[in-house]
Amino acid sequence: xxxNQRFKNVSVLGAAGKMxxxxxxxxxxxxxxxxxxxxxxxxxxxxNAIDQSQERLNGLLNYTKSLLLKWAEKNIVWxxxxxDDRDDLIENGEIIDAYVYEAMTLIRPSTIVxxxxxxxxxxxxxxxxxxxxxxxxTKITANNKNNPWFLTNTSSIPIKELDTKxxxxxxxxxxxxxxxxxxxxxIELIEIDNGxxxxxxxxxxxxxxxGKVMVPSNDIAGFIGNGFFMRDLLFALQKVKDLKPEFTFAxxxxxxxxxxxxxxxxxxxxxxxxxxxxxxxxxxxxxxMNGYLPEELHSKLLNKMVDKAIxxxxxxxxxxxxxxxxxxxxxxxxxxxxxxxxxxxxxxVLPKVNAYLGDLPENQSWKALxxxxxxxxxxxxxxxxxxxxxSAGCQLASEYMQKMNEIGTELVNTKVTDSAxxxxxxxxxxxxxxxxxxxxxx
Amino acid sequence: xxxxxxxxxxYNTVSLGTGRSEFHPxxxxxxxxxxxxxxxxxxxxxxGGAQNVDESVIGNFMSARFNNxxxxxxxxxxxxxxxxxxxxxxxxxxxxxxxLALVAGIKSILAGTAxxxxxxGVEVQNTVKAMYGADYLALAGWQKNRKKGHxxxxxxxxxxxxxxxxxxxxxxxxxxxxxxxxxxxxxxxxLCPTAQEYENKNPDPLKSGMLPPNGKTFVDHLSVFxxxxxxxxxxAIAIVSEEGxxxxxxxxxxxxxxxxxxxxxxxxxxxxxxxxxxxATKEAVKKVFKMANIDKEKLAxxxxxxxFTIAGILAIEAIGFAEPGKGAEFVAQANTARTGKxxxxxxxxxxxxxxxxxxxxxxxxxxxxxxxxxxxxxxxxEIPSNKPYGLSINMGGNDKTxxxxxxxxxx
Numbered sequence: 001x002x003x004n005q006r007f008k009n010v011s012v013l014g015a016a017g018k019m020x021x022x023x024x025x026x027x028x029x030x031x032x033x034x035x036x037x038x039x040x041x042x043x044x045x046x047x048n049a050i051d052q053s054q055e056r057l058n059g060l061l062n063y064t065k066s067l068l069l070k071w072a073e074k075n076i077v078w079x080x081x082x083x084d085d086r087d088d089l090i091e092n093g094e095i096i097d098a099y100v101y102e103a104m105t106l107i108r109p110s111t112i113v114x115x116x117x118x119x120x121x122x123x124x125x126x127x128x129x130x131x132x133x134x135x136x137x138t139k140i141t142a143n144n145k146n147n148p149w150f151l152t153n154t155s156s157i158p159i160k161e162l163d164t165k166x167x168x169x170x171x172x173x174x175x176x177x178x179x180x181x182x183x184x185x186x187i188e189l190i191e192i193d194n195g196x197x198x199x200x201x202x203x204x205x206x207x208x209x210x211g212k213v214m215v216p217s218n219d220i221a222g223f224i225g226n227g228f229f230m231r232d233l234l235f236a237l238q239k240v241k242d243l244k245p246e247f248t249f250a251x252x253x254x255x256x257x258x259x260x261x262x263x264x265x266x267x268x269x270x271x272x273x274x275x276x277x278x279x280x281x282x283x284x285x286x287x288x289m290n291g292y293l294p295e296e297l298h299s300k301l302l303n304k305m306v307d308k309a310i311x312x313x314x315x316x317x318x319x320x321x322x323x324x325x326x327x328x329x330x331x332x333x334x335x336x337x338x339x340x341x342x343x344x345x346x347x348x349v350l351p352k353v354n355a356y357l358g359d360l361p362e363n364q365s366w367k368a369l370x371x372x373x374x375x376x377x378x379x380x381x382x383x384x385x386x387x388x389x390x391s392a393g394c395q396l397a398s399e400y401m402q403k404m405n406e407i408g409t410e411l412v413n414t415k416v417t418d419s420a421x422x423x424x425x426x427x428x429x430x431x432x433x434x435x436x437x438x439x440x441x442x
Numbered sequence: 443x444x445x446x447x448x449x450x451x452x453y454n455t456v457s458l459g460t461g462r463s464e465f466h467p468x469x470x471x472x473x474x475x476x477x478x479x480x481x482x483x484x485x486x487x488x489x490g491g492a493q494n495v496d497e498s499v500i501g502n503f504m505s506a507r508f509n510n511x512x513x514x515x516x517x518x519x520x521x522x523x524x525x526x527x528x529x530x531x532x533x534x535x536x537x538x539x540x541x542l543a544l545v546a547g548i549k550s551i552l553a554g555t556a557x558x559x560x561x562x563g564v565e566v567q568n569t570v571k572a573m574y575g576a577d578y579l580a581l582a583g584w585q586k587n588r589k590k591g592h593x594x595x596x597x598x599x600x601x602x603x604x605x606x607x608x609x610x611x612x613x614x615x616x617x618x619x620x621x622x623x624x625x626x627x628x629x630x631x632x633l634c635p636t637a638q639e640y641e642n643k644n645p646d647p648l649k650s651g652m653l654p655p656n657g658k659t660f661v662d663h664l665s666v667f668x669x670x671x672x673x674x675x676x677x678a679i680a681i682v683s684e685e686g687x688x689x690x691x692x693x694x695x696x697x698x699x700x701x702x703x704x705x706x707x708x709x710x711x712x713x714x715x716x717x718x719x720x721x722a723t724k725e726a727v728k729k730v731f732k733m734a735n736i737d738k739e740k741l742a743x744x745x746x747x748x749x750f751t752i753a754g755i756l757a758i759e760a761i762g763f764a765e766p767g768k769g770a771e772f773v774a775q776a777n778t779a780r781t782g783k784x785x786x787x788x789x790x791x792x793x794x795x796x797x798x799x800x801x802x803x804x805x806x807x808x809x810x811x812x813x814x815x816x817x818x819x820x821x822x823x824e825i826p827s828n829k830p831y832g833l834s835i836n837m838g839g840n841d842k843t844x845x846x847x848x849x850x851x852x853x
Contacts, residue, residue: 073571073573076573076593077592077593077594077657077658077659077660078658079593080592080593087589090588090589091577091580091588092573092574092576092577092593093574093577096573
């Protein structure tokens with residue numbers, strides 16, 4: 001079976017979820033382009049969008065349609081050539097409408113996993129739960145005569161574990177998209193020992209066609225992205241503890257968040273990032289990783305917050321749910337004080353925090369620098385000043401930078417990945433950092 | 443001409459679109475009627491009110507698609523109740539619609555059926571994204587060519603002209619000429635508060651203009667810097683006779699006289715005779731010079747239809763300021779800059795000021811009226827006494843409808 005034949009029937013499990021919806025969209029783009037190739041005009045392509053909820057599937061179709069429309073508008077120059085043989089389609093508007101319609105007809109929504117029994121490729125993006133994933137994989141392989149290949153979006157579970165438990169004979173690969181997959185350029189690729197090399201090639205081709213940056217990671221729980229992020233998160237929580245008793249819990253959270261955002265020039269502070277990913281998701285990933293790795297990787301605090309239903313993550317309209325912070329139009333409004341079990345307004349906390357931290361080494365921001373082509377030389381000067389400053393903010397940031405360098409280096413030392421460059425690429429591309437953690441700044 | 447024809451009381455709205463700080467694609471914006479009313483009322487204020495107007499003409503290209511609105515002549519009375527029951531017409535000649543409005547007004551004056559004509563041009567194009575707007579604008583070409591045309595149809599047509607110019611005279615040479623045209627357009631627009639590029643802060647427009655085109659996302663031989671932007675705007679001016687001038691109470695010192703006008707049409711169904719020549723433009727200029735009884739050496743300034751930079755270069759050659767193939771060099775040597783031998787498009791032209799398609803012809807007249815009567819503010823250039831004339835060239839489609847006028851400060 002050729003790669004194109006494999007793509008003739010694809011299933012996305014968990015298709016209406018945050019990651020699944022993006023993966024479905026990317027598959028739709030990929031397959032719709034295949035379908036437009038002259039040699040495939042009479043072929044039938046199918047994407048099964050499988051999810052438990054009819055309601056979410058409904059929303060999924062609207063979401064996918066809006067993304068396809070934007071894609072078609074952006075790629076009208078290419079589409080016009082692709083529809084060159086359709087004499088009935090004259091104007092750009094007609095071509096765009098025809099493309100979106102035809103792409104949407106590739107998608108078959110279903111709440112039943114049986115829909116995947118004819119697929120040759122299965123993209124999996126269900127909950128980060130090994131039993132659930134194993135059950136689905138086992139059920140599909142038992143009923144599918146096409147020897148399906150599996151691409152799992154797990155961000156923490158070792159792929160070999162899934163391969164063994166579901167008896168997949170190496171026909172599985174870790175294909176970890178970043179959120180939102182439609183936009184984020186990064187895919188972490190996790191091959192297993194004795195895995196299907198053809199599958200690896202297929203994923204590389206797929207990613208390349210979609211303009212993604214593919215970074216290989218070894219099959220160690222958490223891989224590069226969460227391997228770094230979870231340790232970054234735990235260090236931040238440790239710093240919050242260290243700041244006691246001089247500062248309240250809420251003040252400490254704001255201090256560390258400000259350090260990581262403003263002083264370290266990241267797009268968002270570490271606690272806002274935890275909220276964005278989801279307090280619950282982070283807690284879950286830590287627990288999964290903890291089960292596979294020798295070091296202690298867990299946070300009682302996150303578990304307690306989840307117990308209190310402080311989950312983070314986004315509402316269905318995309319707005320941010322409460323976590324370490326509450327938000328109004330994406331801006332931090334209040335901060336959770338674990339000791340009090342309540343939120344306090346950010347304005348109450350900021351005067352003391354700002355007085356403690358002092359000024360930035362120089363007036364720079366992530367937003368401005370991210371568009372600056374000369375950012376490397378600016379960053380070098382900026383961190384030189386930061387490291388030599390005596391202000392509490394700069395010293396704390398300097399210490400944090402060193403720790404991040406250690407975490408990154410340890411990922412290479414423990415063979416999570418083969419190079420510092422891979423670690424830096426993941427953090428720059430997947431987390432939008434201006435610089436990689438393994439650097440000479442600290 | 444059997445009667446004297448003057449223009450007075452010009453007015454331009456802002457050319458709204460990307461580049462203007464008040465423009466936001468997702469926020470509500472003024473509609474077609476706002477622009478017509480703003481431009482119309484500001485001109486009426488200067489000529490003593492609507493009761494002085496005998497007739498109105500409005501130039502517009504494609505409101506039926508951009509705004510789902512036709513029948514614009516009947517919008518004229520919304521400017522002022524005194525325009526009710528007076529004649530009004532809407533004219534269309536693609537991007538030369540504004541120019542046609544001027545010609546229609548001039549002809550009414552010459553015919554003696556009107557002493558004061560209110561001429562307006564308007565287009566509101568930001569109602570749709572560029573790839574859909576490209577469909578609407580493509581209707582200025584032969585519809586049977588649309589299928590084989592580029593997604594961005596007119597950029598594609600003029601990209602073909604740029605390609606032919608490059609092949610004949612050299613790619614680097616051509617690009618340098620186009621980039622210098624862009625640089626002049628931006629520098630001039632920065633002097634005109636209503637220009638779309640008024641707030642342009644690009645420290646090096648020439649460098650931007652030199653960037654290579656990307657055929658994957660746009661066209662093969664023009665970059666976005668070579669193109670006029672999508673604009674919303676209107677312009678208005680009063681066309682008056684000698685008697686009309688007295689009626690509106692404006693001294694001759696604030697009027698320009700129209701000493702020649704030409705309107706030519708070429709066959710829409712045929713491809714350009716030559717990709718490196720604006721044949722209809724050349725013909726229009728020849729005619730208008732003959733009528734005005736002048737040659738190019740008498741011109742102090744020119745407003746030409748630079749919907750694309752290559753159209754600017756080809757217009758230079760069509761007027762005769764440079765031999766075929768020497769237009770790019772003529773621009774690169776700063777001859778068309780505001781302090782050069784013959785300043786072109788002194789408030790930015792279509793690339794710098796903006797191109798609300800149906801308004802452009804009238805906007806050119808307003809700019810020349812301002813320059814020749816010393817009312818151009820910061821954008822004012824020197825008008826030498828031995829070169830008292832201005833020339834406008836307004837082009838519809840790919841050199842198919844061309845309106846050209848010669849202006850002179852009234853004496």
